[in-house]
Amino acid sequence: MRALAWHGKRDVRVDNVPDPRIEEPTDAIIRITTTAICGSDLHLYEVLGPFIDEGDILGHEPMGVVEEVGPEVTDIAPGDRVVIPFQIACGHCFMCNRQLQTQCETTQVREQGMGAALFGFSKLYGQMPGGQAEYLRVPQAQYTHIKVPQEAQDAPDERFVYLSDVLPTAWQAVEYADIPEGGSVTVIGLGPIGDMASCIATHRGHRVIALDLVPERLERARQYGAEVLDIRDHDDVAGRIRELTDGRGTDSVIDAVGMEAHGSPGGKVAHDLMGFLPDQVTEKMMERAAVDRLGAFYLAIEAVCRGGTISLIGVYGGMADPLPMLTLFDKQVQLRMGQANVKRWIDDIMPLVTDESDPLGVEQFATHRLPLQDGPHGYEIFQKKQDEAVKVLLKP
Numbered sequence: 001m002r003a004l005a006w007h008g009k010r011d012v013r014v015d016n017v018p019d020p021r022i023e024e025p026t027d028a029i030i031r032i033t034t035t036a037i038c039g040s041d042l043h044l045y046e047v048l049g050p051f052i053d054e055g056d057i058l059g060h061e062p063m064g065v066v067e068e069v070g071p072e073v074t075d076i077a078p079g080d081r082v083v084i085p086f087q088i089a090c091g092h093c094f095m096c097n098r099q100l101q102t103q104c105e106t107t108q109v110r111e112q113g114m115g116a117a118l119f120g121f122s123k124l125y126g127q128m129p130g131g132q133a134e135y136l137r138v139p140q141a142q143y144t145h146i147k148v149p150q151e152a153q154d155a156p157d158e159r160f161v162y163l164s165d166v167l168p169t170a171w172q173a174v175e176y177a178d179i180p181e182g183g184s185v186t187v188i189g190l191g192p193i194g195d196m197a198s199c200i201a202t203h204r205g206h207r208v209i210a211l212d213l214v215p216e217r218l219e220r221a222r223q224y225g226a227e228v229l230d231i232r233d234h235d236d237v238a239g240r241i242r243e244l245t246d247g248r249g250t251d252s253v254i255d256a257v258g259m260e261a262h263g264s265p266g267g268k269v270a271h272d273l274m275g276f277l278p279d280q281v282t283e284k285m286m287e288r289a290a291v292d293r294l295g296a297f298y299l300a301i302e303a304v305c306r307g308g309t310i311s312l313i314g315v316y317g318g319m320a321d322p323l324p325m326l327t328l329f330d331k332q333v334q335l336r337m338g339q340a341n342v343k344r345w346i347d348d349i350m351p352l353v354t355d356e357s358d359p360l361g362v363e364q365f366a367t368h369r370l371p372l373q374d375g376p377h378g379y380e381i382f383q384k385k386q387d388e389a390v391k392v393l394l395k396p
Contacts (some may be wrong), residue, residue, distance in 0.1 A: 003057045003133035004375040009049050010383070012058065012376045019136035020129065025072040028141030030084060034157035035131050036061035036366075037257035037375070037392040038086075038165055038388070040258075040315050042383050044122060047396035051122035053211045056100045059132030060086035060119040061164040063148075063157055072140045081148040083137055083163045084131060085340055085342035088117045091143030102339040107140065115339065132375060134396040139356075147344055152354050159353055161393065162196070167349050167360070169313060169340035170196035177252035177311035179206045184250040186210075186303050187226070188296045190217035192365075192391045193313055194256030199224045199360055203352075209241060209250060211299075216388040224361075238302035250306035258314025294321055300329055312337035365391055372396040 005015040020029055038061050043051055046318015063083040066076050076082055089096050090106035104116040109126045117139075129137065138144055146163050148155070170193050179185045183206055187198045190212040198210045202225040210221035210228045218228040227244070232241045242249050300310045301324060310333055312388045328335070352360050370378050378392040 001134040002372055003129075003374050004059060004394075005054075006049075006052050006056050006058055007045060010045055010380075012045065012105055013380050014373050014375060015055065017055075017133075018059065018134050020216055022068060022070050023137065025070040026140050026142050027070045027126075028066055028073050028076065028145070029068040030062070030064045030082065030136045030138055030140045031067050032062045032064040032131060032396045033081075034063055034161045035059050035133070035372075035394050035396065036164070036166075037378050037382055037394065039130070039193060039381070040121070043258075043315060043378055045383055049251075051124050053127070055367050056120070056122075056127065057129040057133055057387075058120045059130035061161065061166070062119075062131030062136055063161045063164060067135070070142060075142060076145055076147060081153065081160075082125075083146040083148070083160050084119070084136065085144060085146065086118055086121075086165045087139050087342060088119065088126070088128065088138075089146050089340065090140050091186075091284065091343075096143070099341055099344040101341045101343055109321070115166055115208070118339075121224055132372070132394060134372070141394070143328070143343075149354060155354075156205050157361065158393070159358075162362055162365065163342070163346060163349065163353065165340070165342070166196050166391070167353070167362070168191050168194050168342040168345040169388065170200055171345045171349055171378070172326060172338075172340040173197045173254045173311050173313035174200050174204070174306060175345075176203075176309070176313070176338075177254050178309045178334070178336070179204075182204075183207070183252065184209065184245060185252040185254060186250045186300070187221075187254045187256060188299060188303075189255070189257035189314065190231075190258065190390075194254065195220055195390060196360070196365070197254050197256055197313070198226045202226055203359055207250075209244060211237065213240060214385050217390060220390065238299060241303045245305070249308065251305055252309045252311065253300040253304045254311045255296050255300045255314050258312075258316055298324070301331070301333065304333055305329070306331045309334040309336065313340070338396045366393045368392045 001019050066080045088107045089101035091103035093105040095103040102115050107117040117126030179328050187194050187210045198221045201208045208226035210226040222228050372394050381387045381389040
């Protein structure tokens with residue numbers, strides 16, 4: 001089969017690789033019909049190279065049709081249309097029963113001290129082959145799936161593919177932000193997650209102030225009903241947010257940027273430096289040093305009101321990042337963060353996805369639809385923010 005594989009920093013290629021097969025009784029094989037490039041895939045494209053081997057298959061936002069199931073998989077059968085969550089979870093362990101699927105005790109990557117295994121996301125998360133391919137082996141398939149409702153079998157993939165990551169991640173970002181009724185939230189970064197979080201928050205009736213430096217991304221958020229600020233136009237962005245909120249800041253802030261904040265020149269130097277170091281050295285730096293670009297997080301701390309909540313949904317990777325603990329403590333800021341627990345939120349989101357009025361605009365969410373063989377081009381334009389790329393779907 002064909003698959004997108006990692007071959008080095010900013011080097012993704014279409015490789016011919018062996019077809020996956022059933023290995024465990026809880027496995028399923030899915031024929032991929034639509035898969036997507038995620039913002040966190042760019043961390044592998046740029047920063048997390050030391051944790052990935054050449055030839056590893058990328059991707060964790062797929063959906064498709066069941067081709068084969070193991071004998072212990074009874075909830076799905078060949079021919080079913082399914083979305084595959086980005087994390088692999090068993091559904092019956094202590095953590096899954098608490099709806100913390102990203103901490104699944106059956107698939108935790110204990111040798112790395114990390115949570116549940118993820119598709120296509122480095123040694124840190126189990127080095128599982130990803131879903132930017134023609135076929136995918138799904139472990140723990142008795143639970144690691146979301147079935148497309150029978151009444152929606154004729155609906156396009158675009159209605160459902162974002163259930164793999166974008167929708168539950170953005171939904172959790174808003175939930176964790178704990179925005180009070182009639183309250184306000186700043187969303188920092190309008191990539192796919194920040195874009196969808198802005199849409200969800202406005203759909204819920206909150207006041208949204210959305211920040212970015214890419215004009216077309218700001219325009220998308222404005223169309224959802226958000227107030228937008230181009231961070232390039234303000235020397236003191238947090239000060240401007242306070243001006244708009246009676247001097248207080250917003251009740252909540254969602255940091256949808258994470259480790260690669262492109263407004264952080266100092267952090268960029270650290271990232272570029274790591275690109276010249278041996279993998280063994282860089283890996284230790286990632287594990288034990290301060291390597292994140294923290295510009296977005298610092299801005300979140302400044303922009304949130306006293307007693308407010310910061311929801312971190314952008315991925316961070318450093319173990320010793322310097323934090324302004326005095327400010328966090330003095331402002332009595334609450335922090336919530338973590339990978340999205342996909343299946344926890346599906347029952348809340350599914351009615352919006354199947355609503356014919358498409359209230360979250362999922363059918364028009366993608367900016368680019370490319371064949372799988374054009375995946376390397378999709379990575380390039382997404383990473384460089386070219387051609388108005390916000391969300392790239394790939395069709396095997």
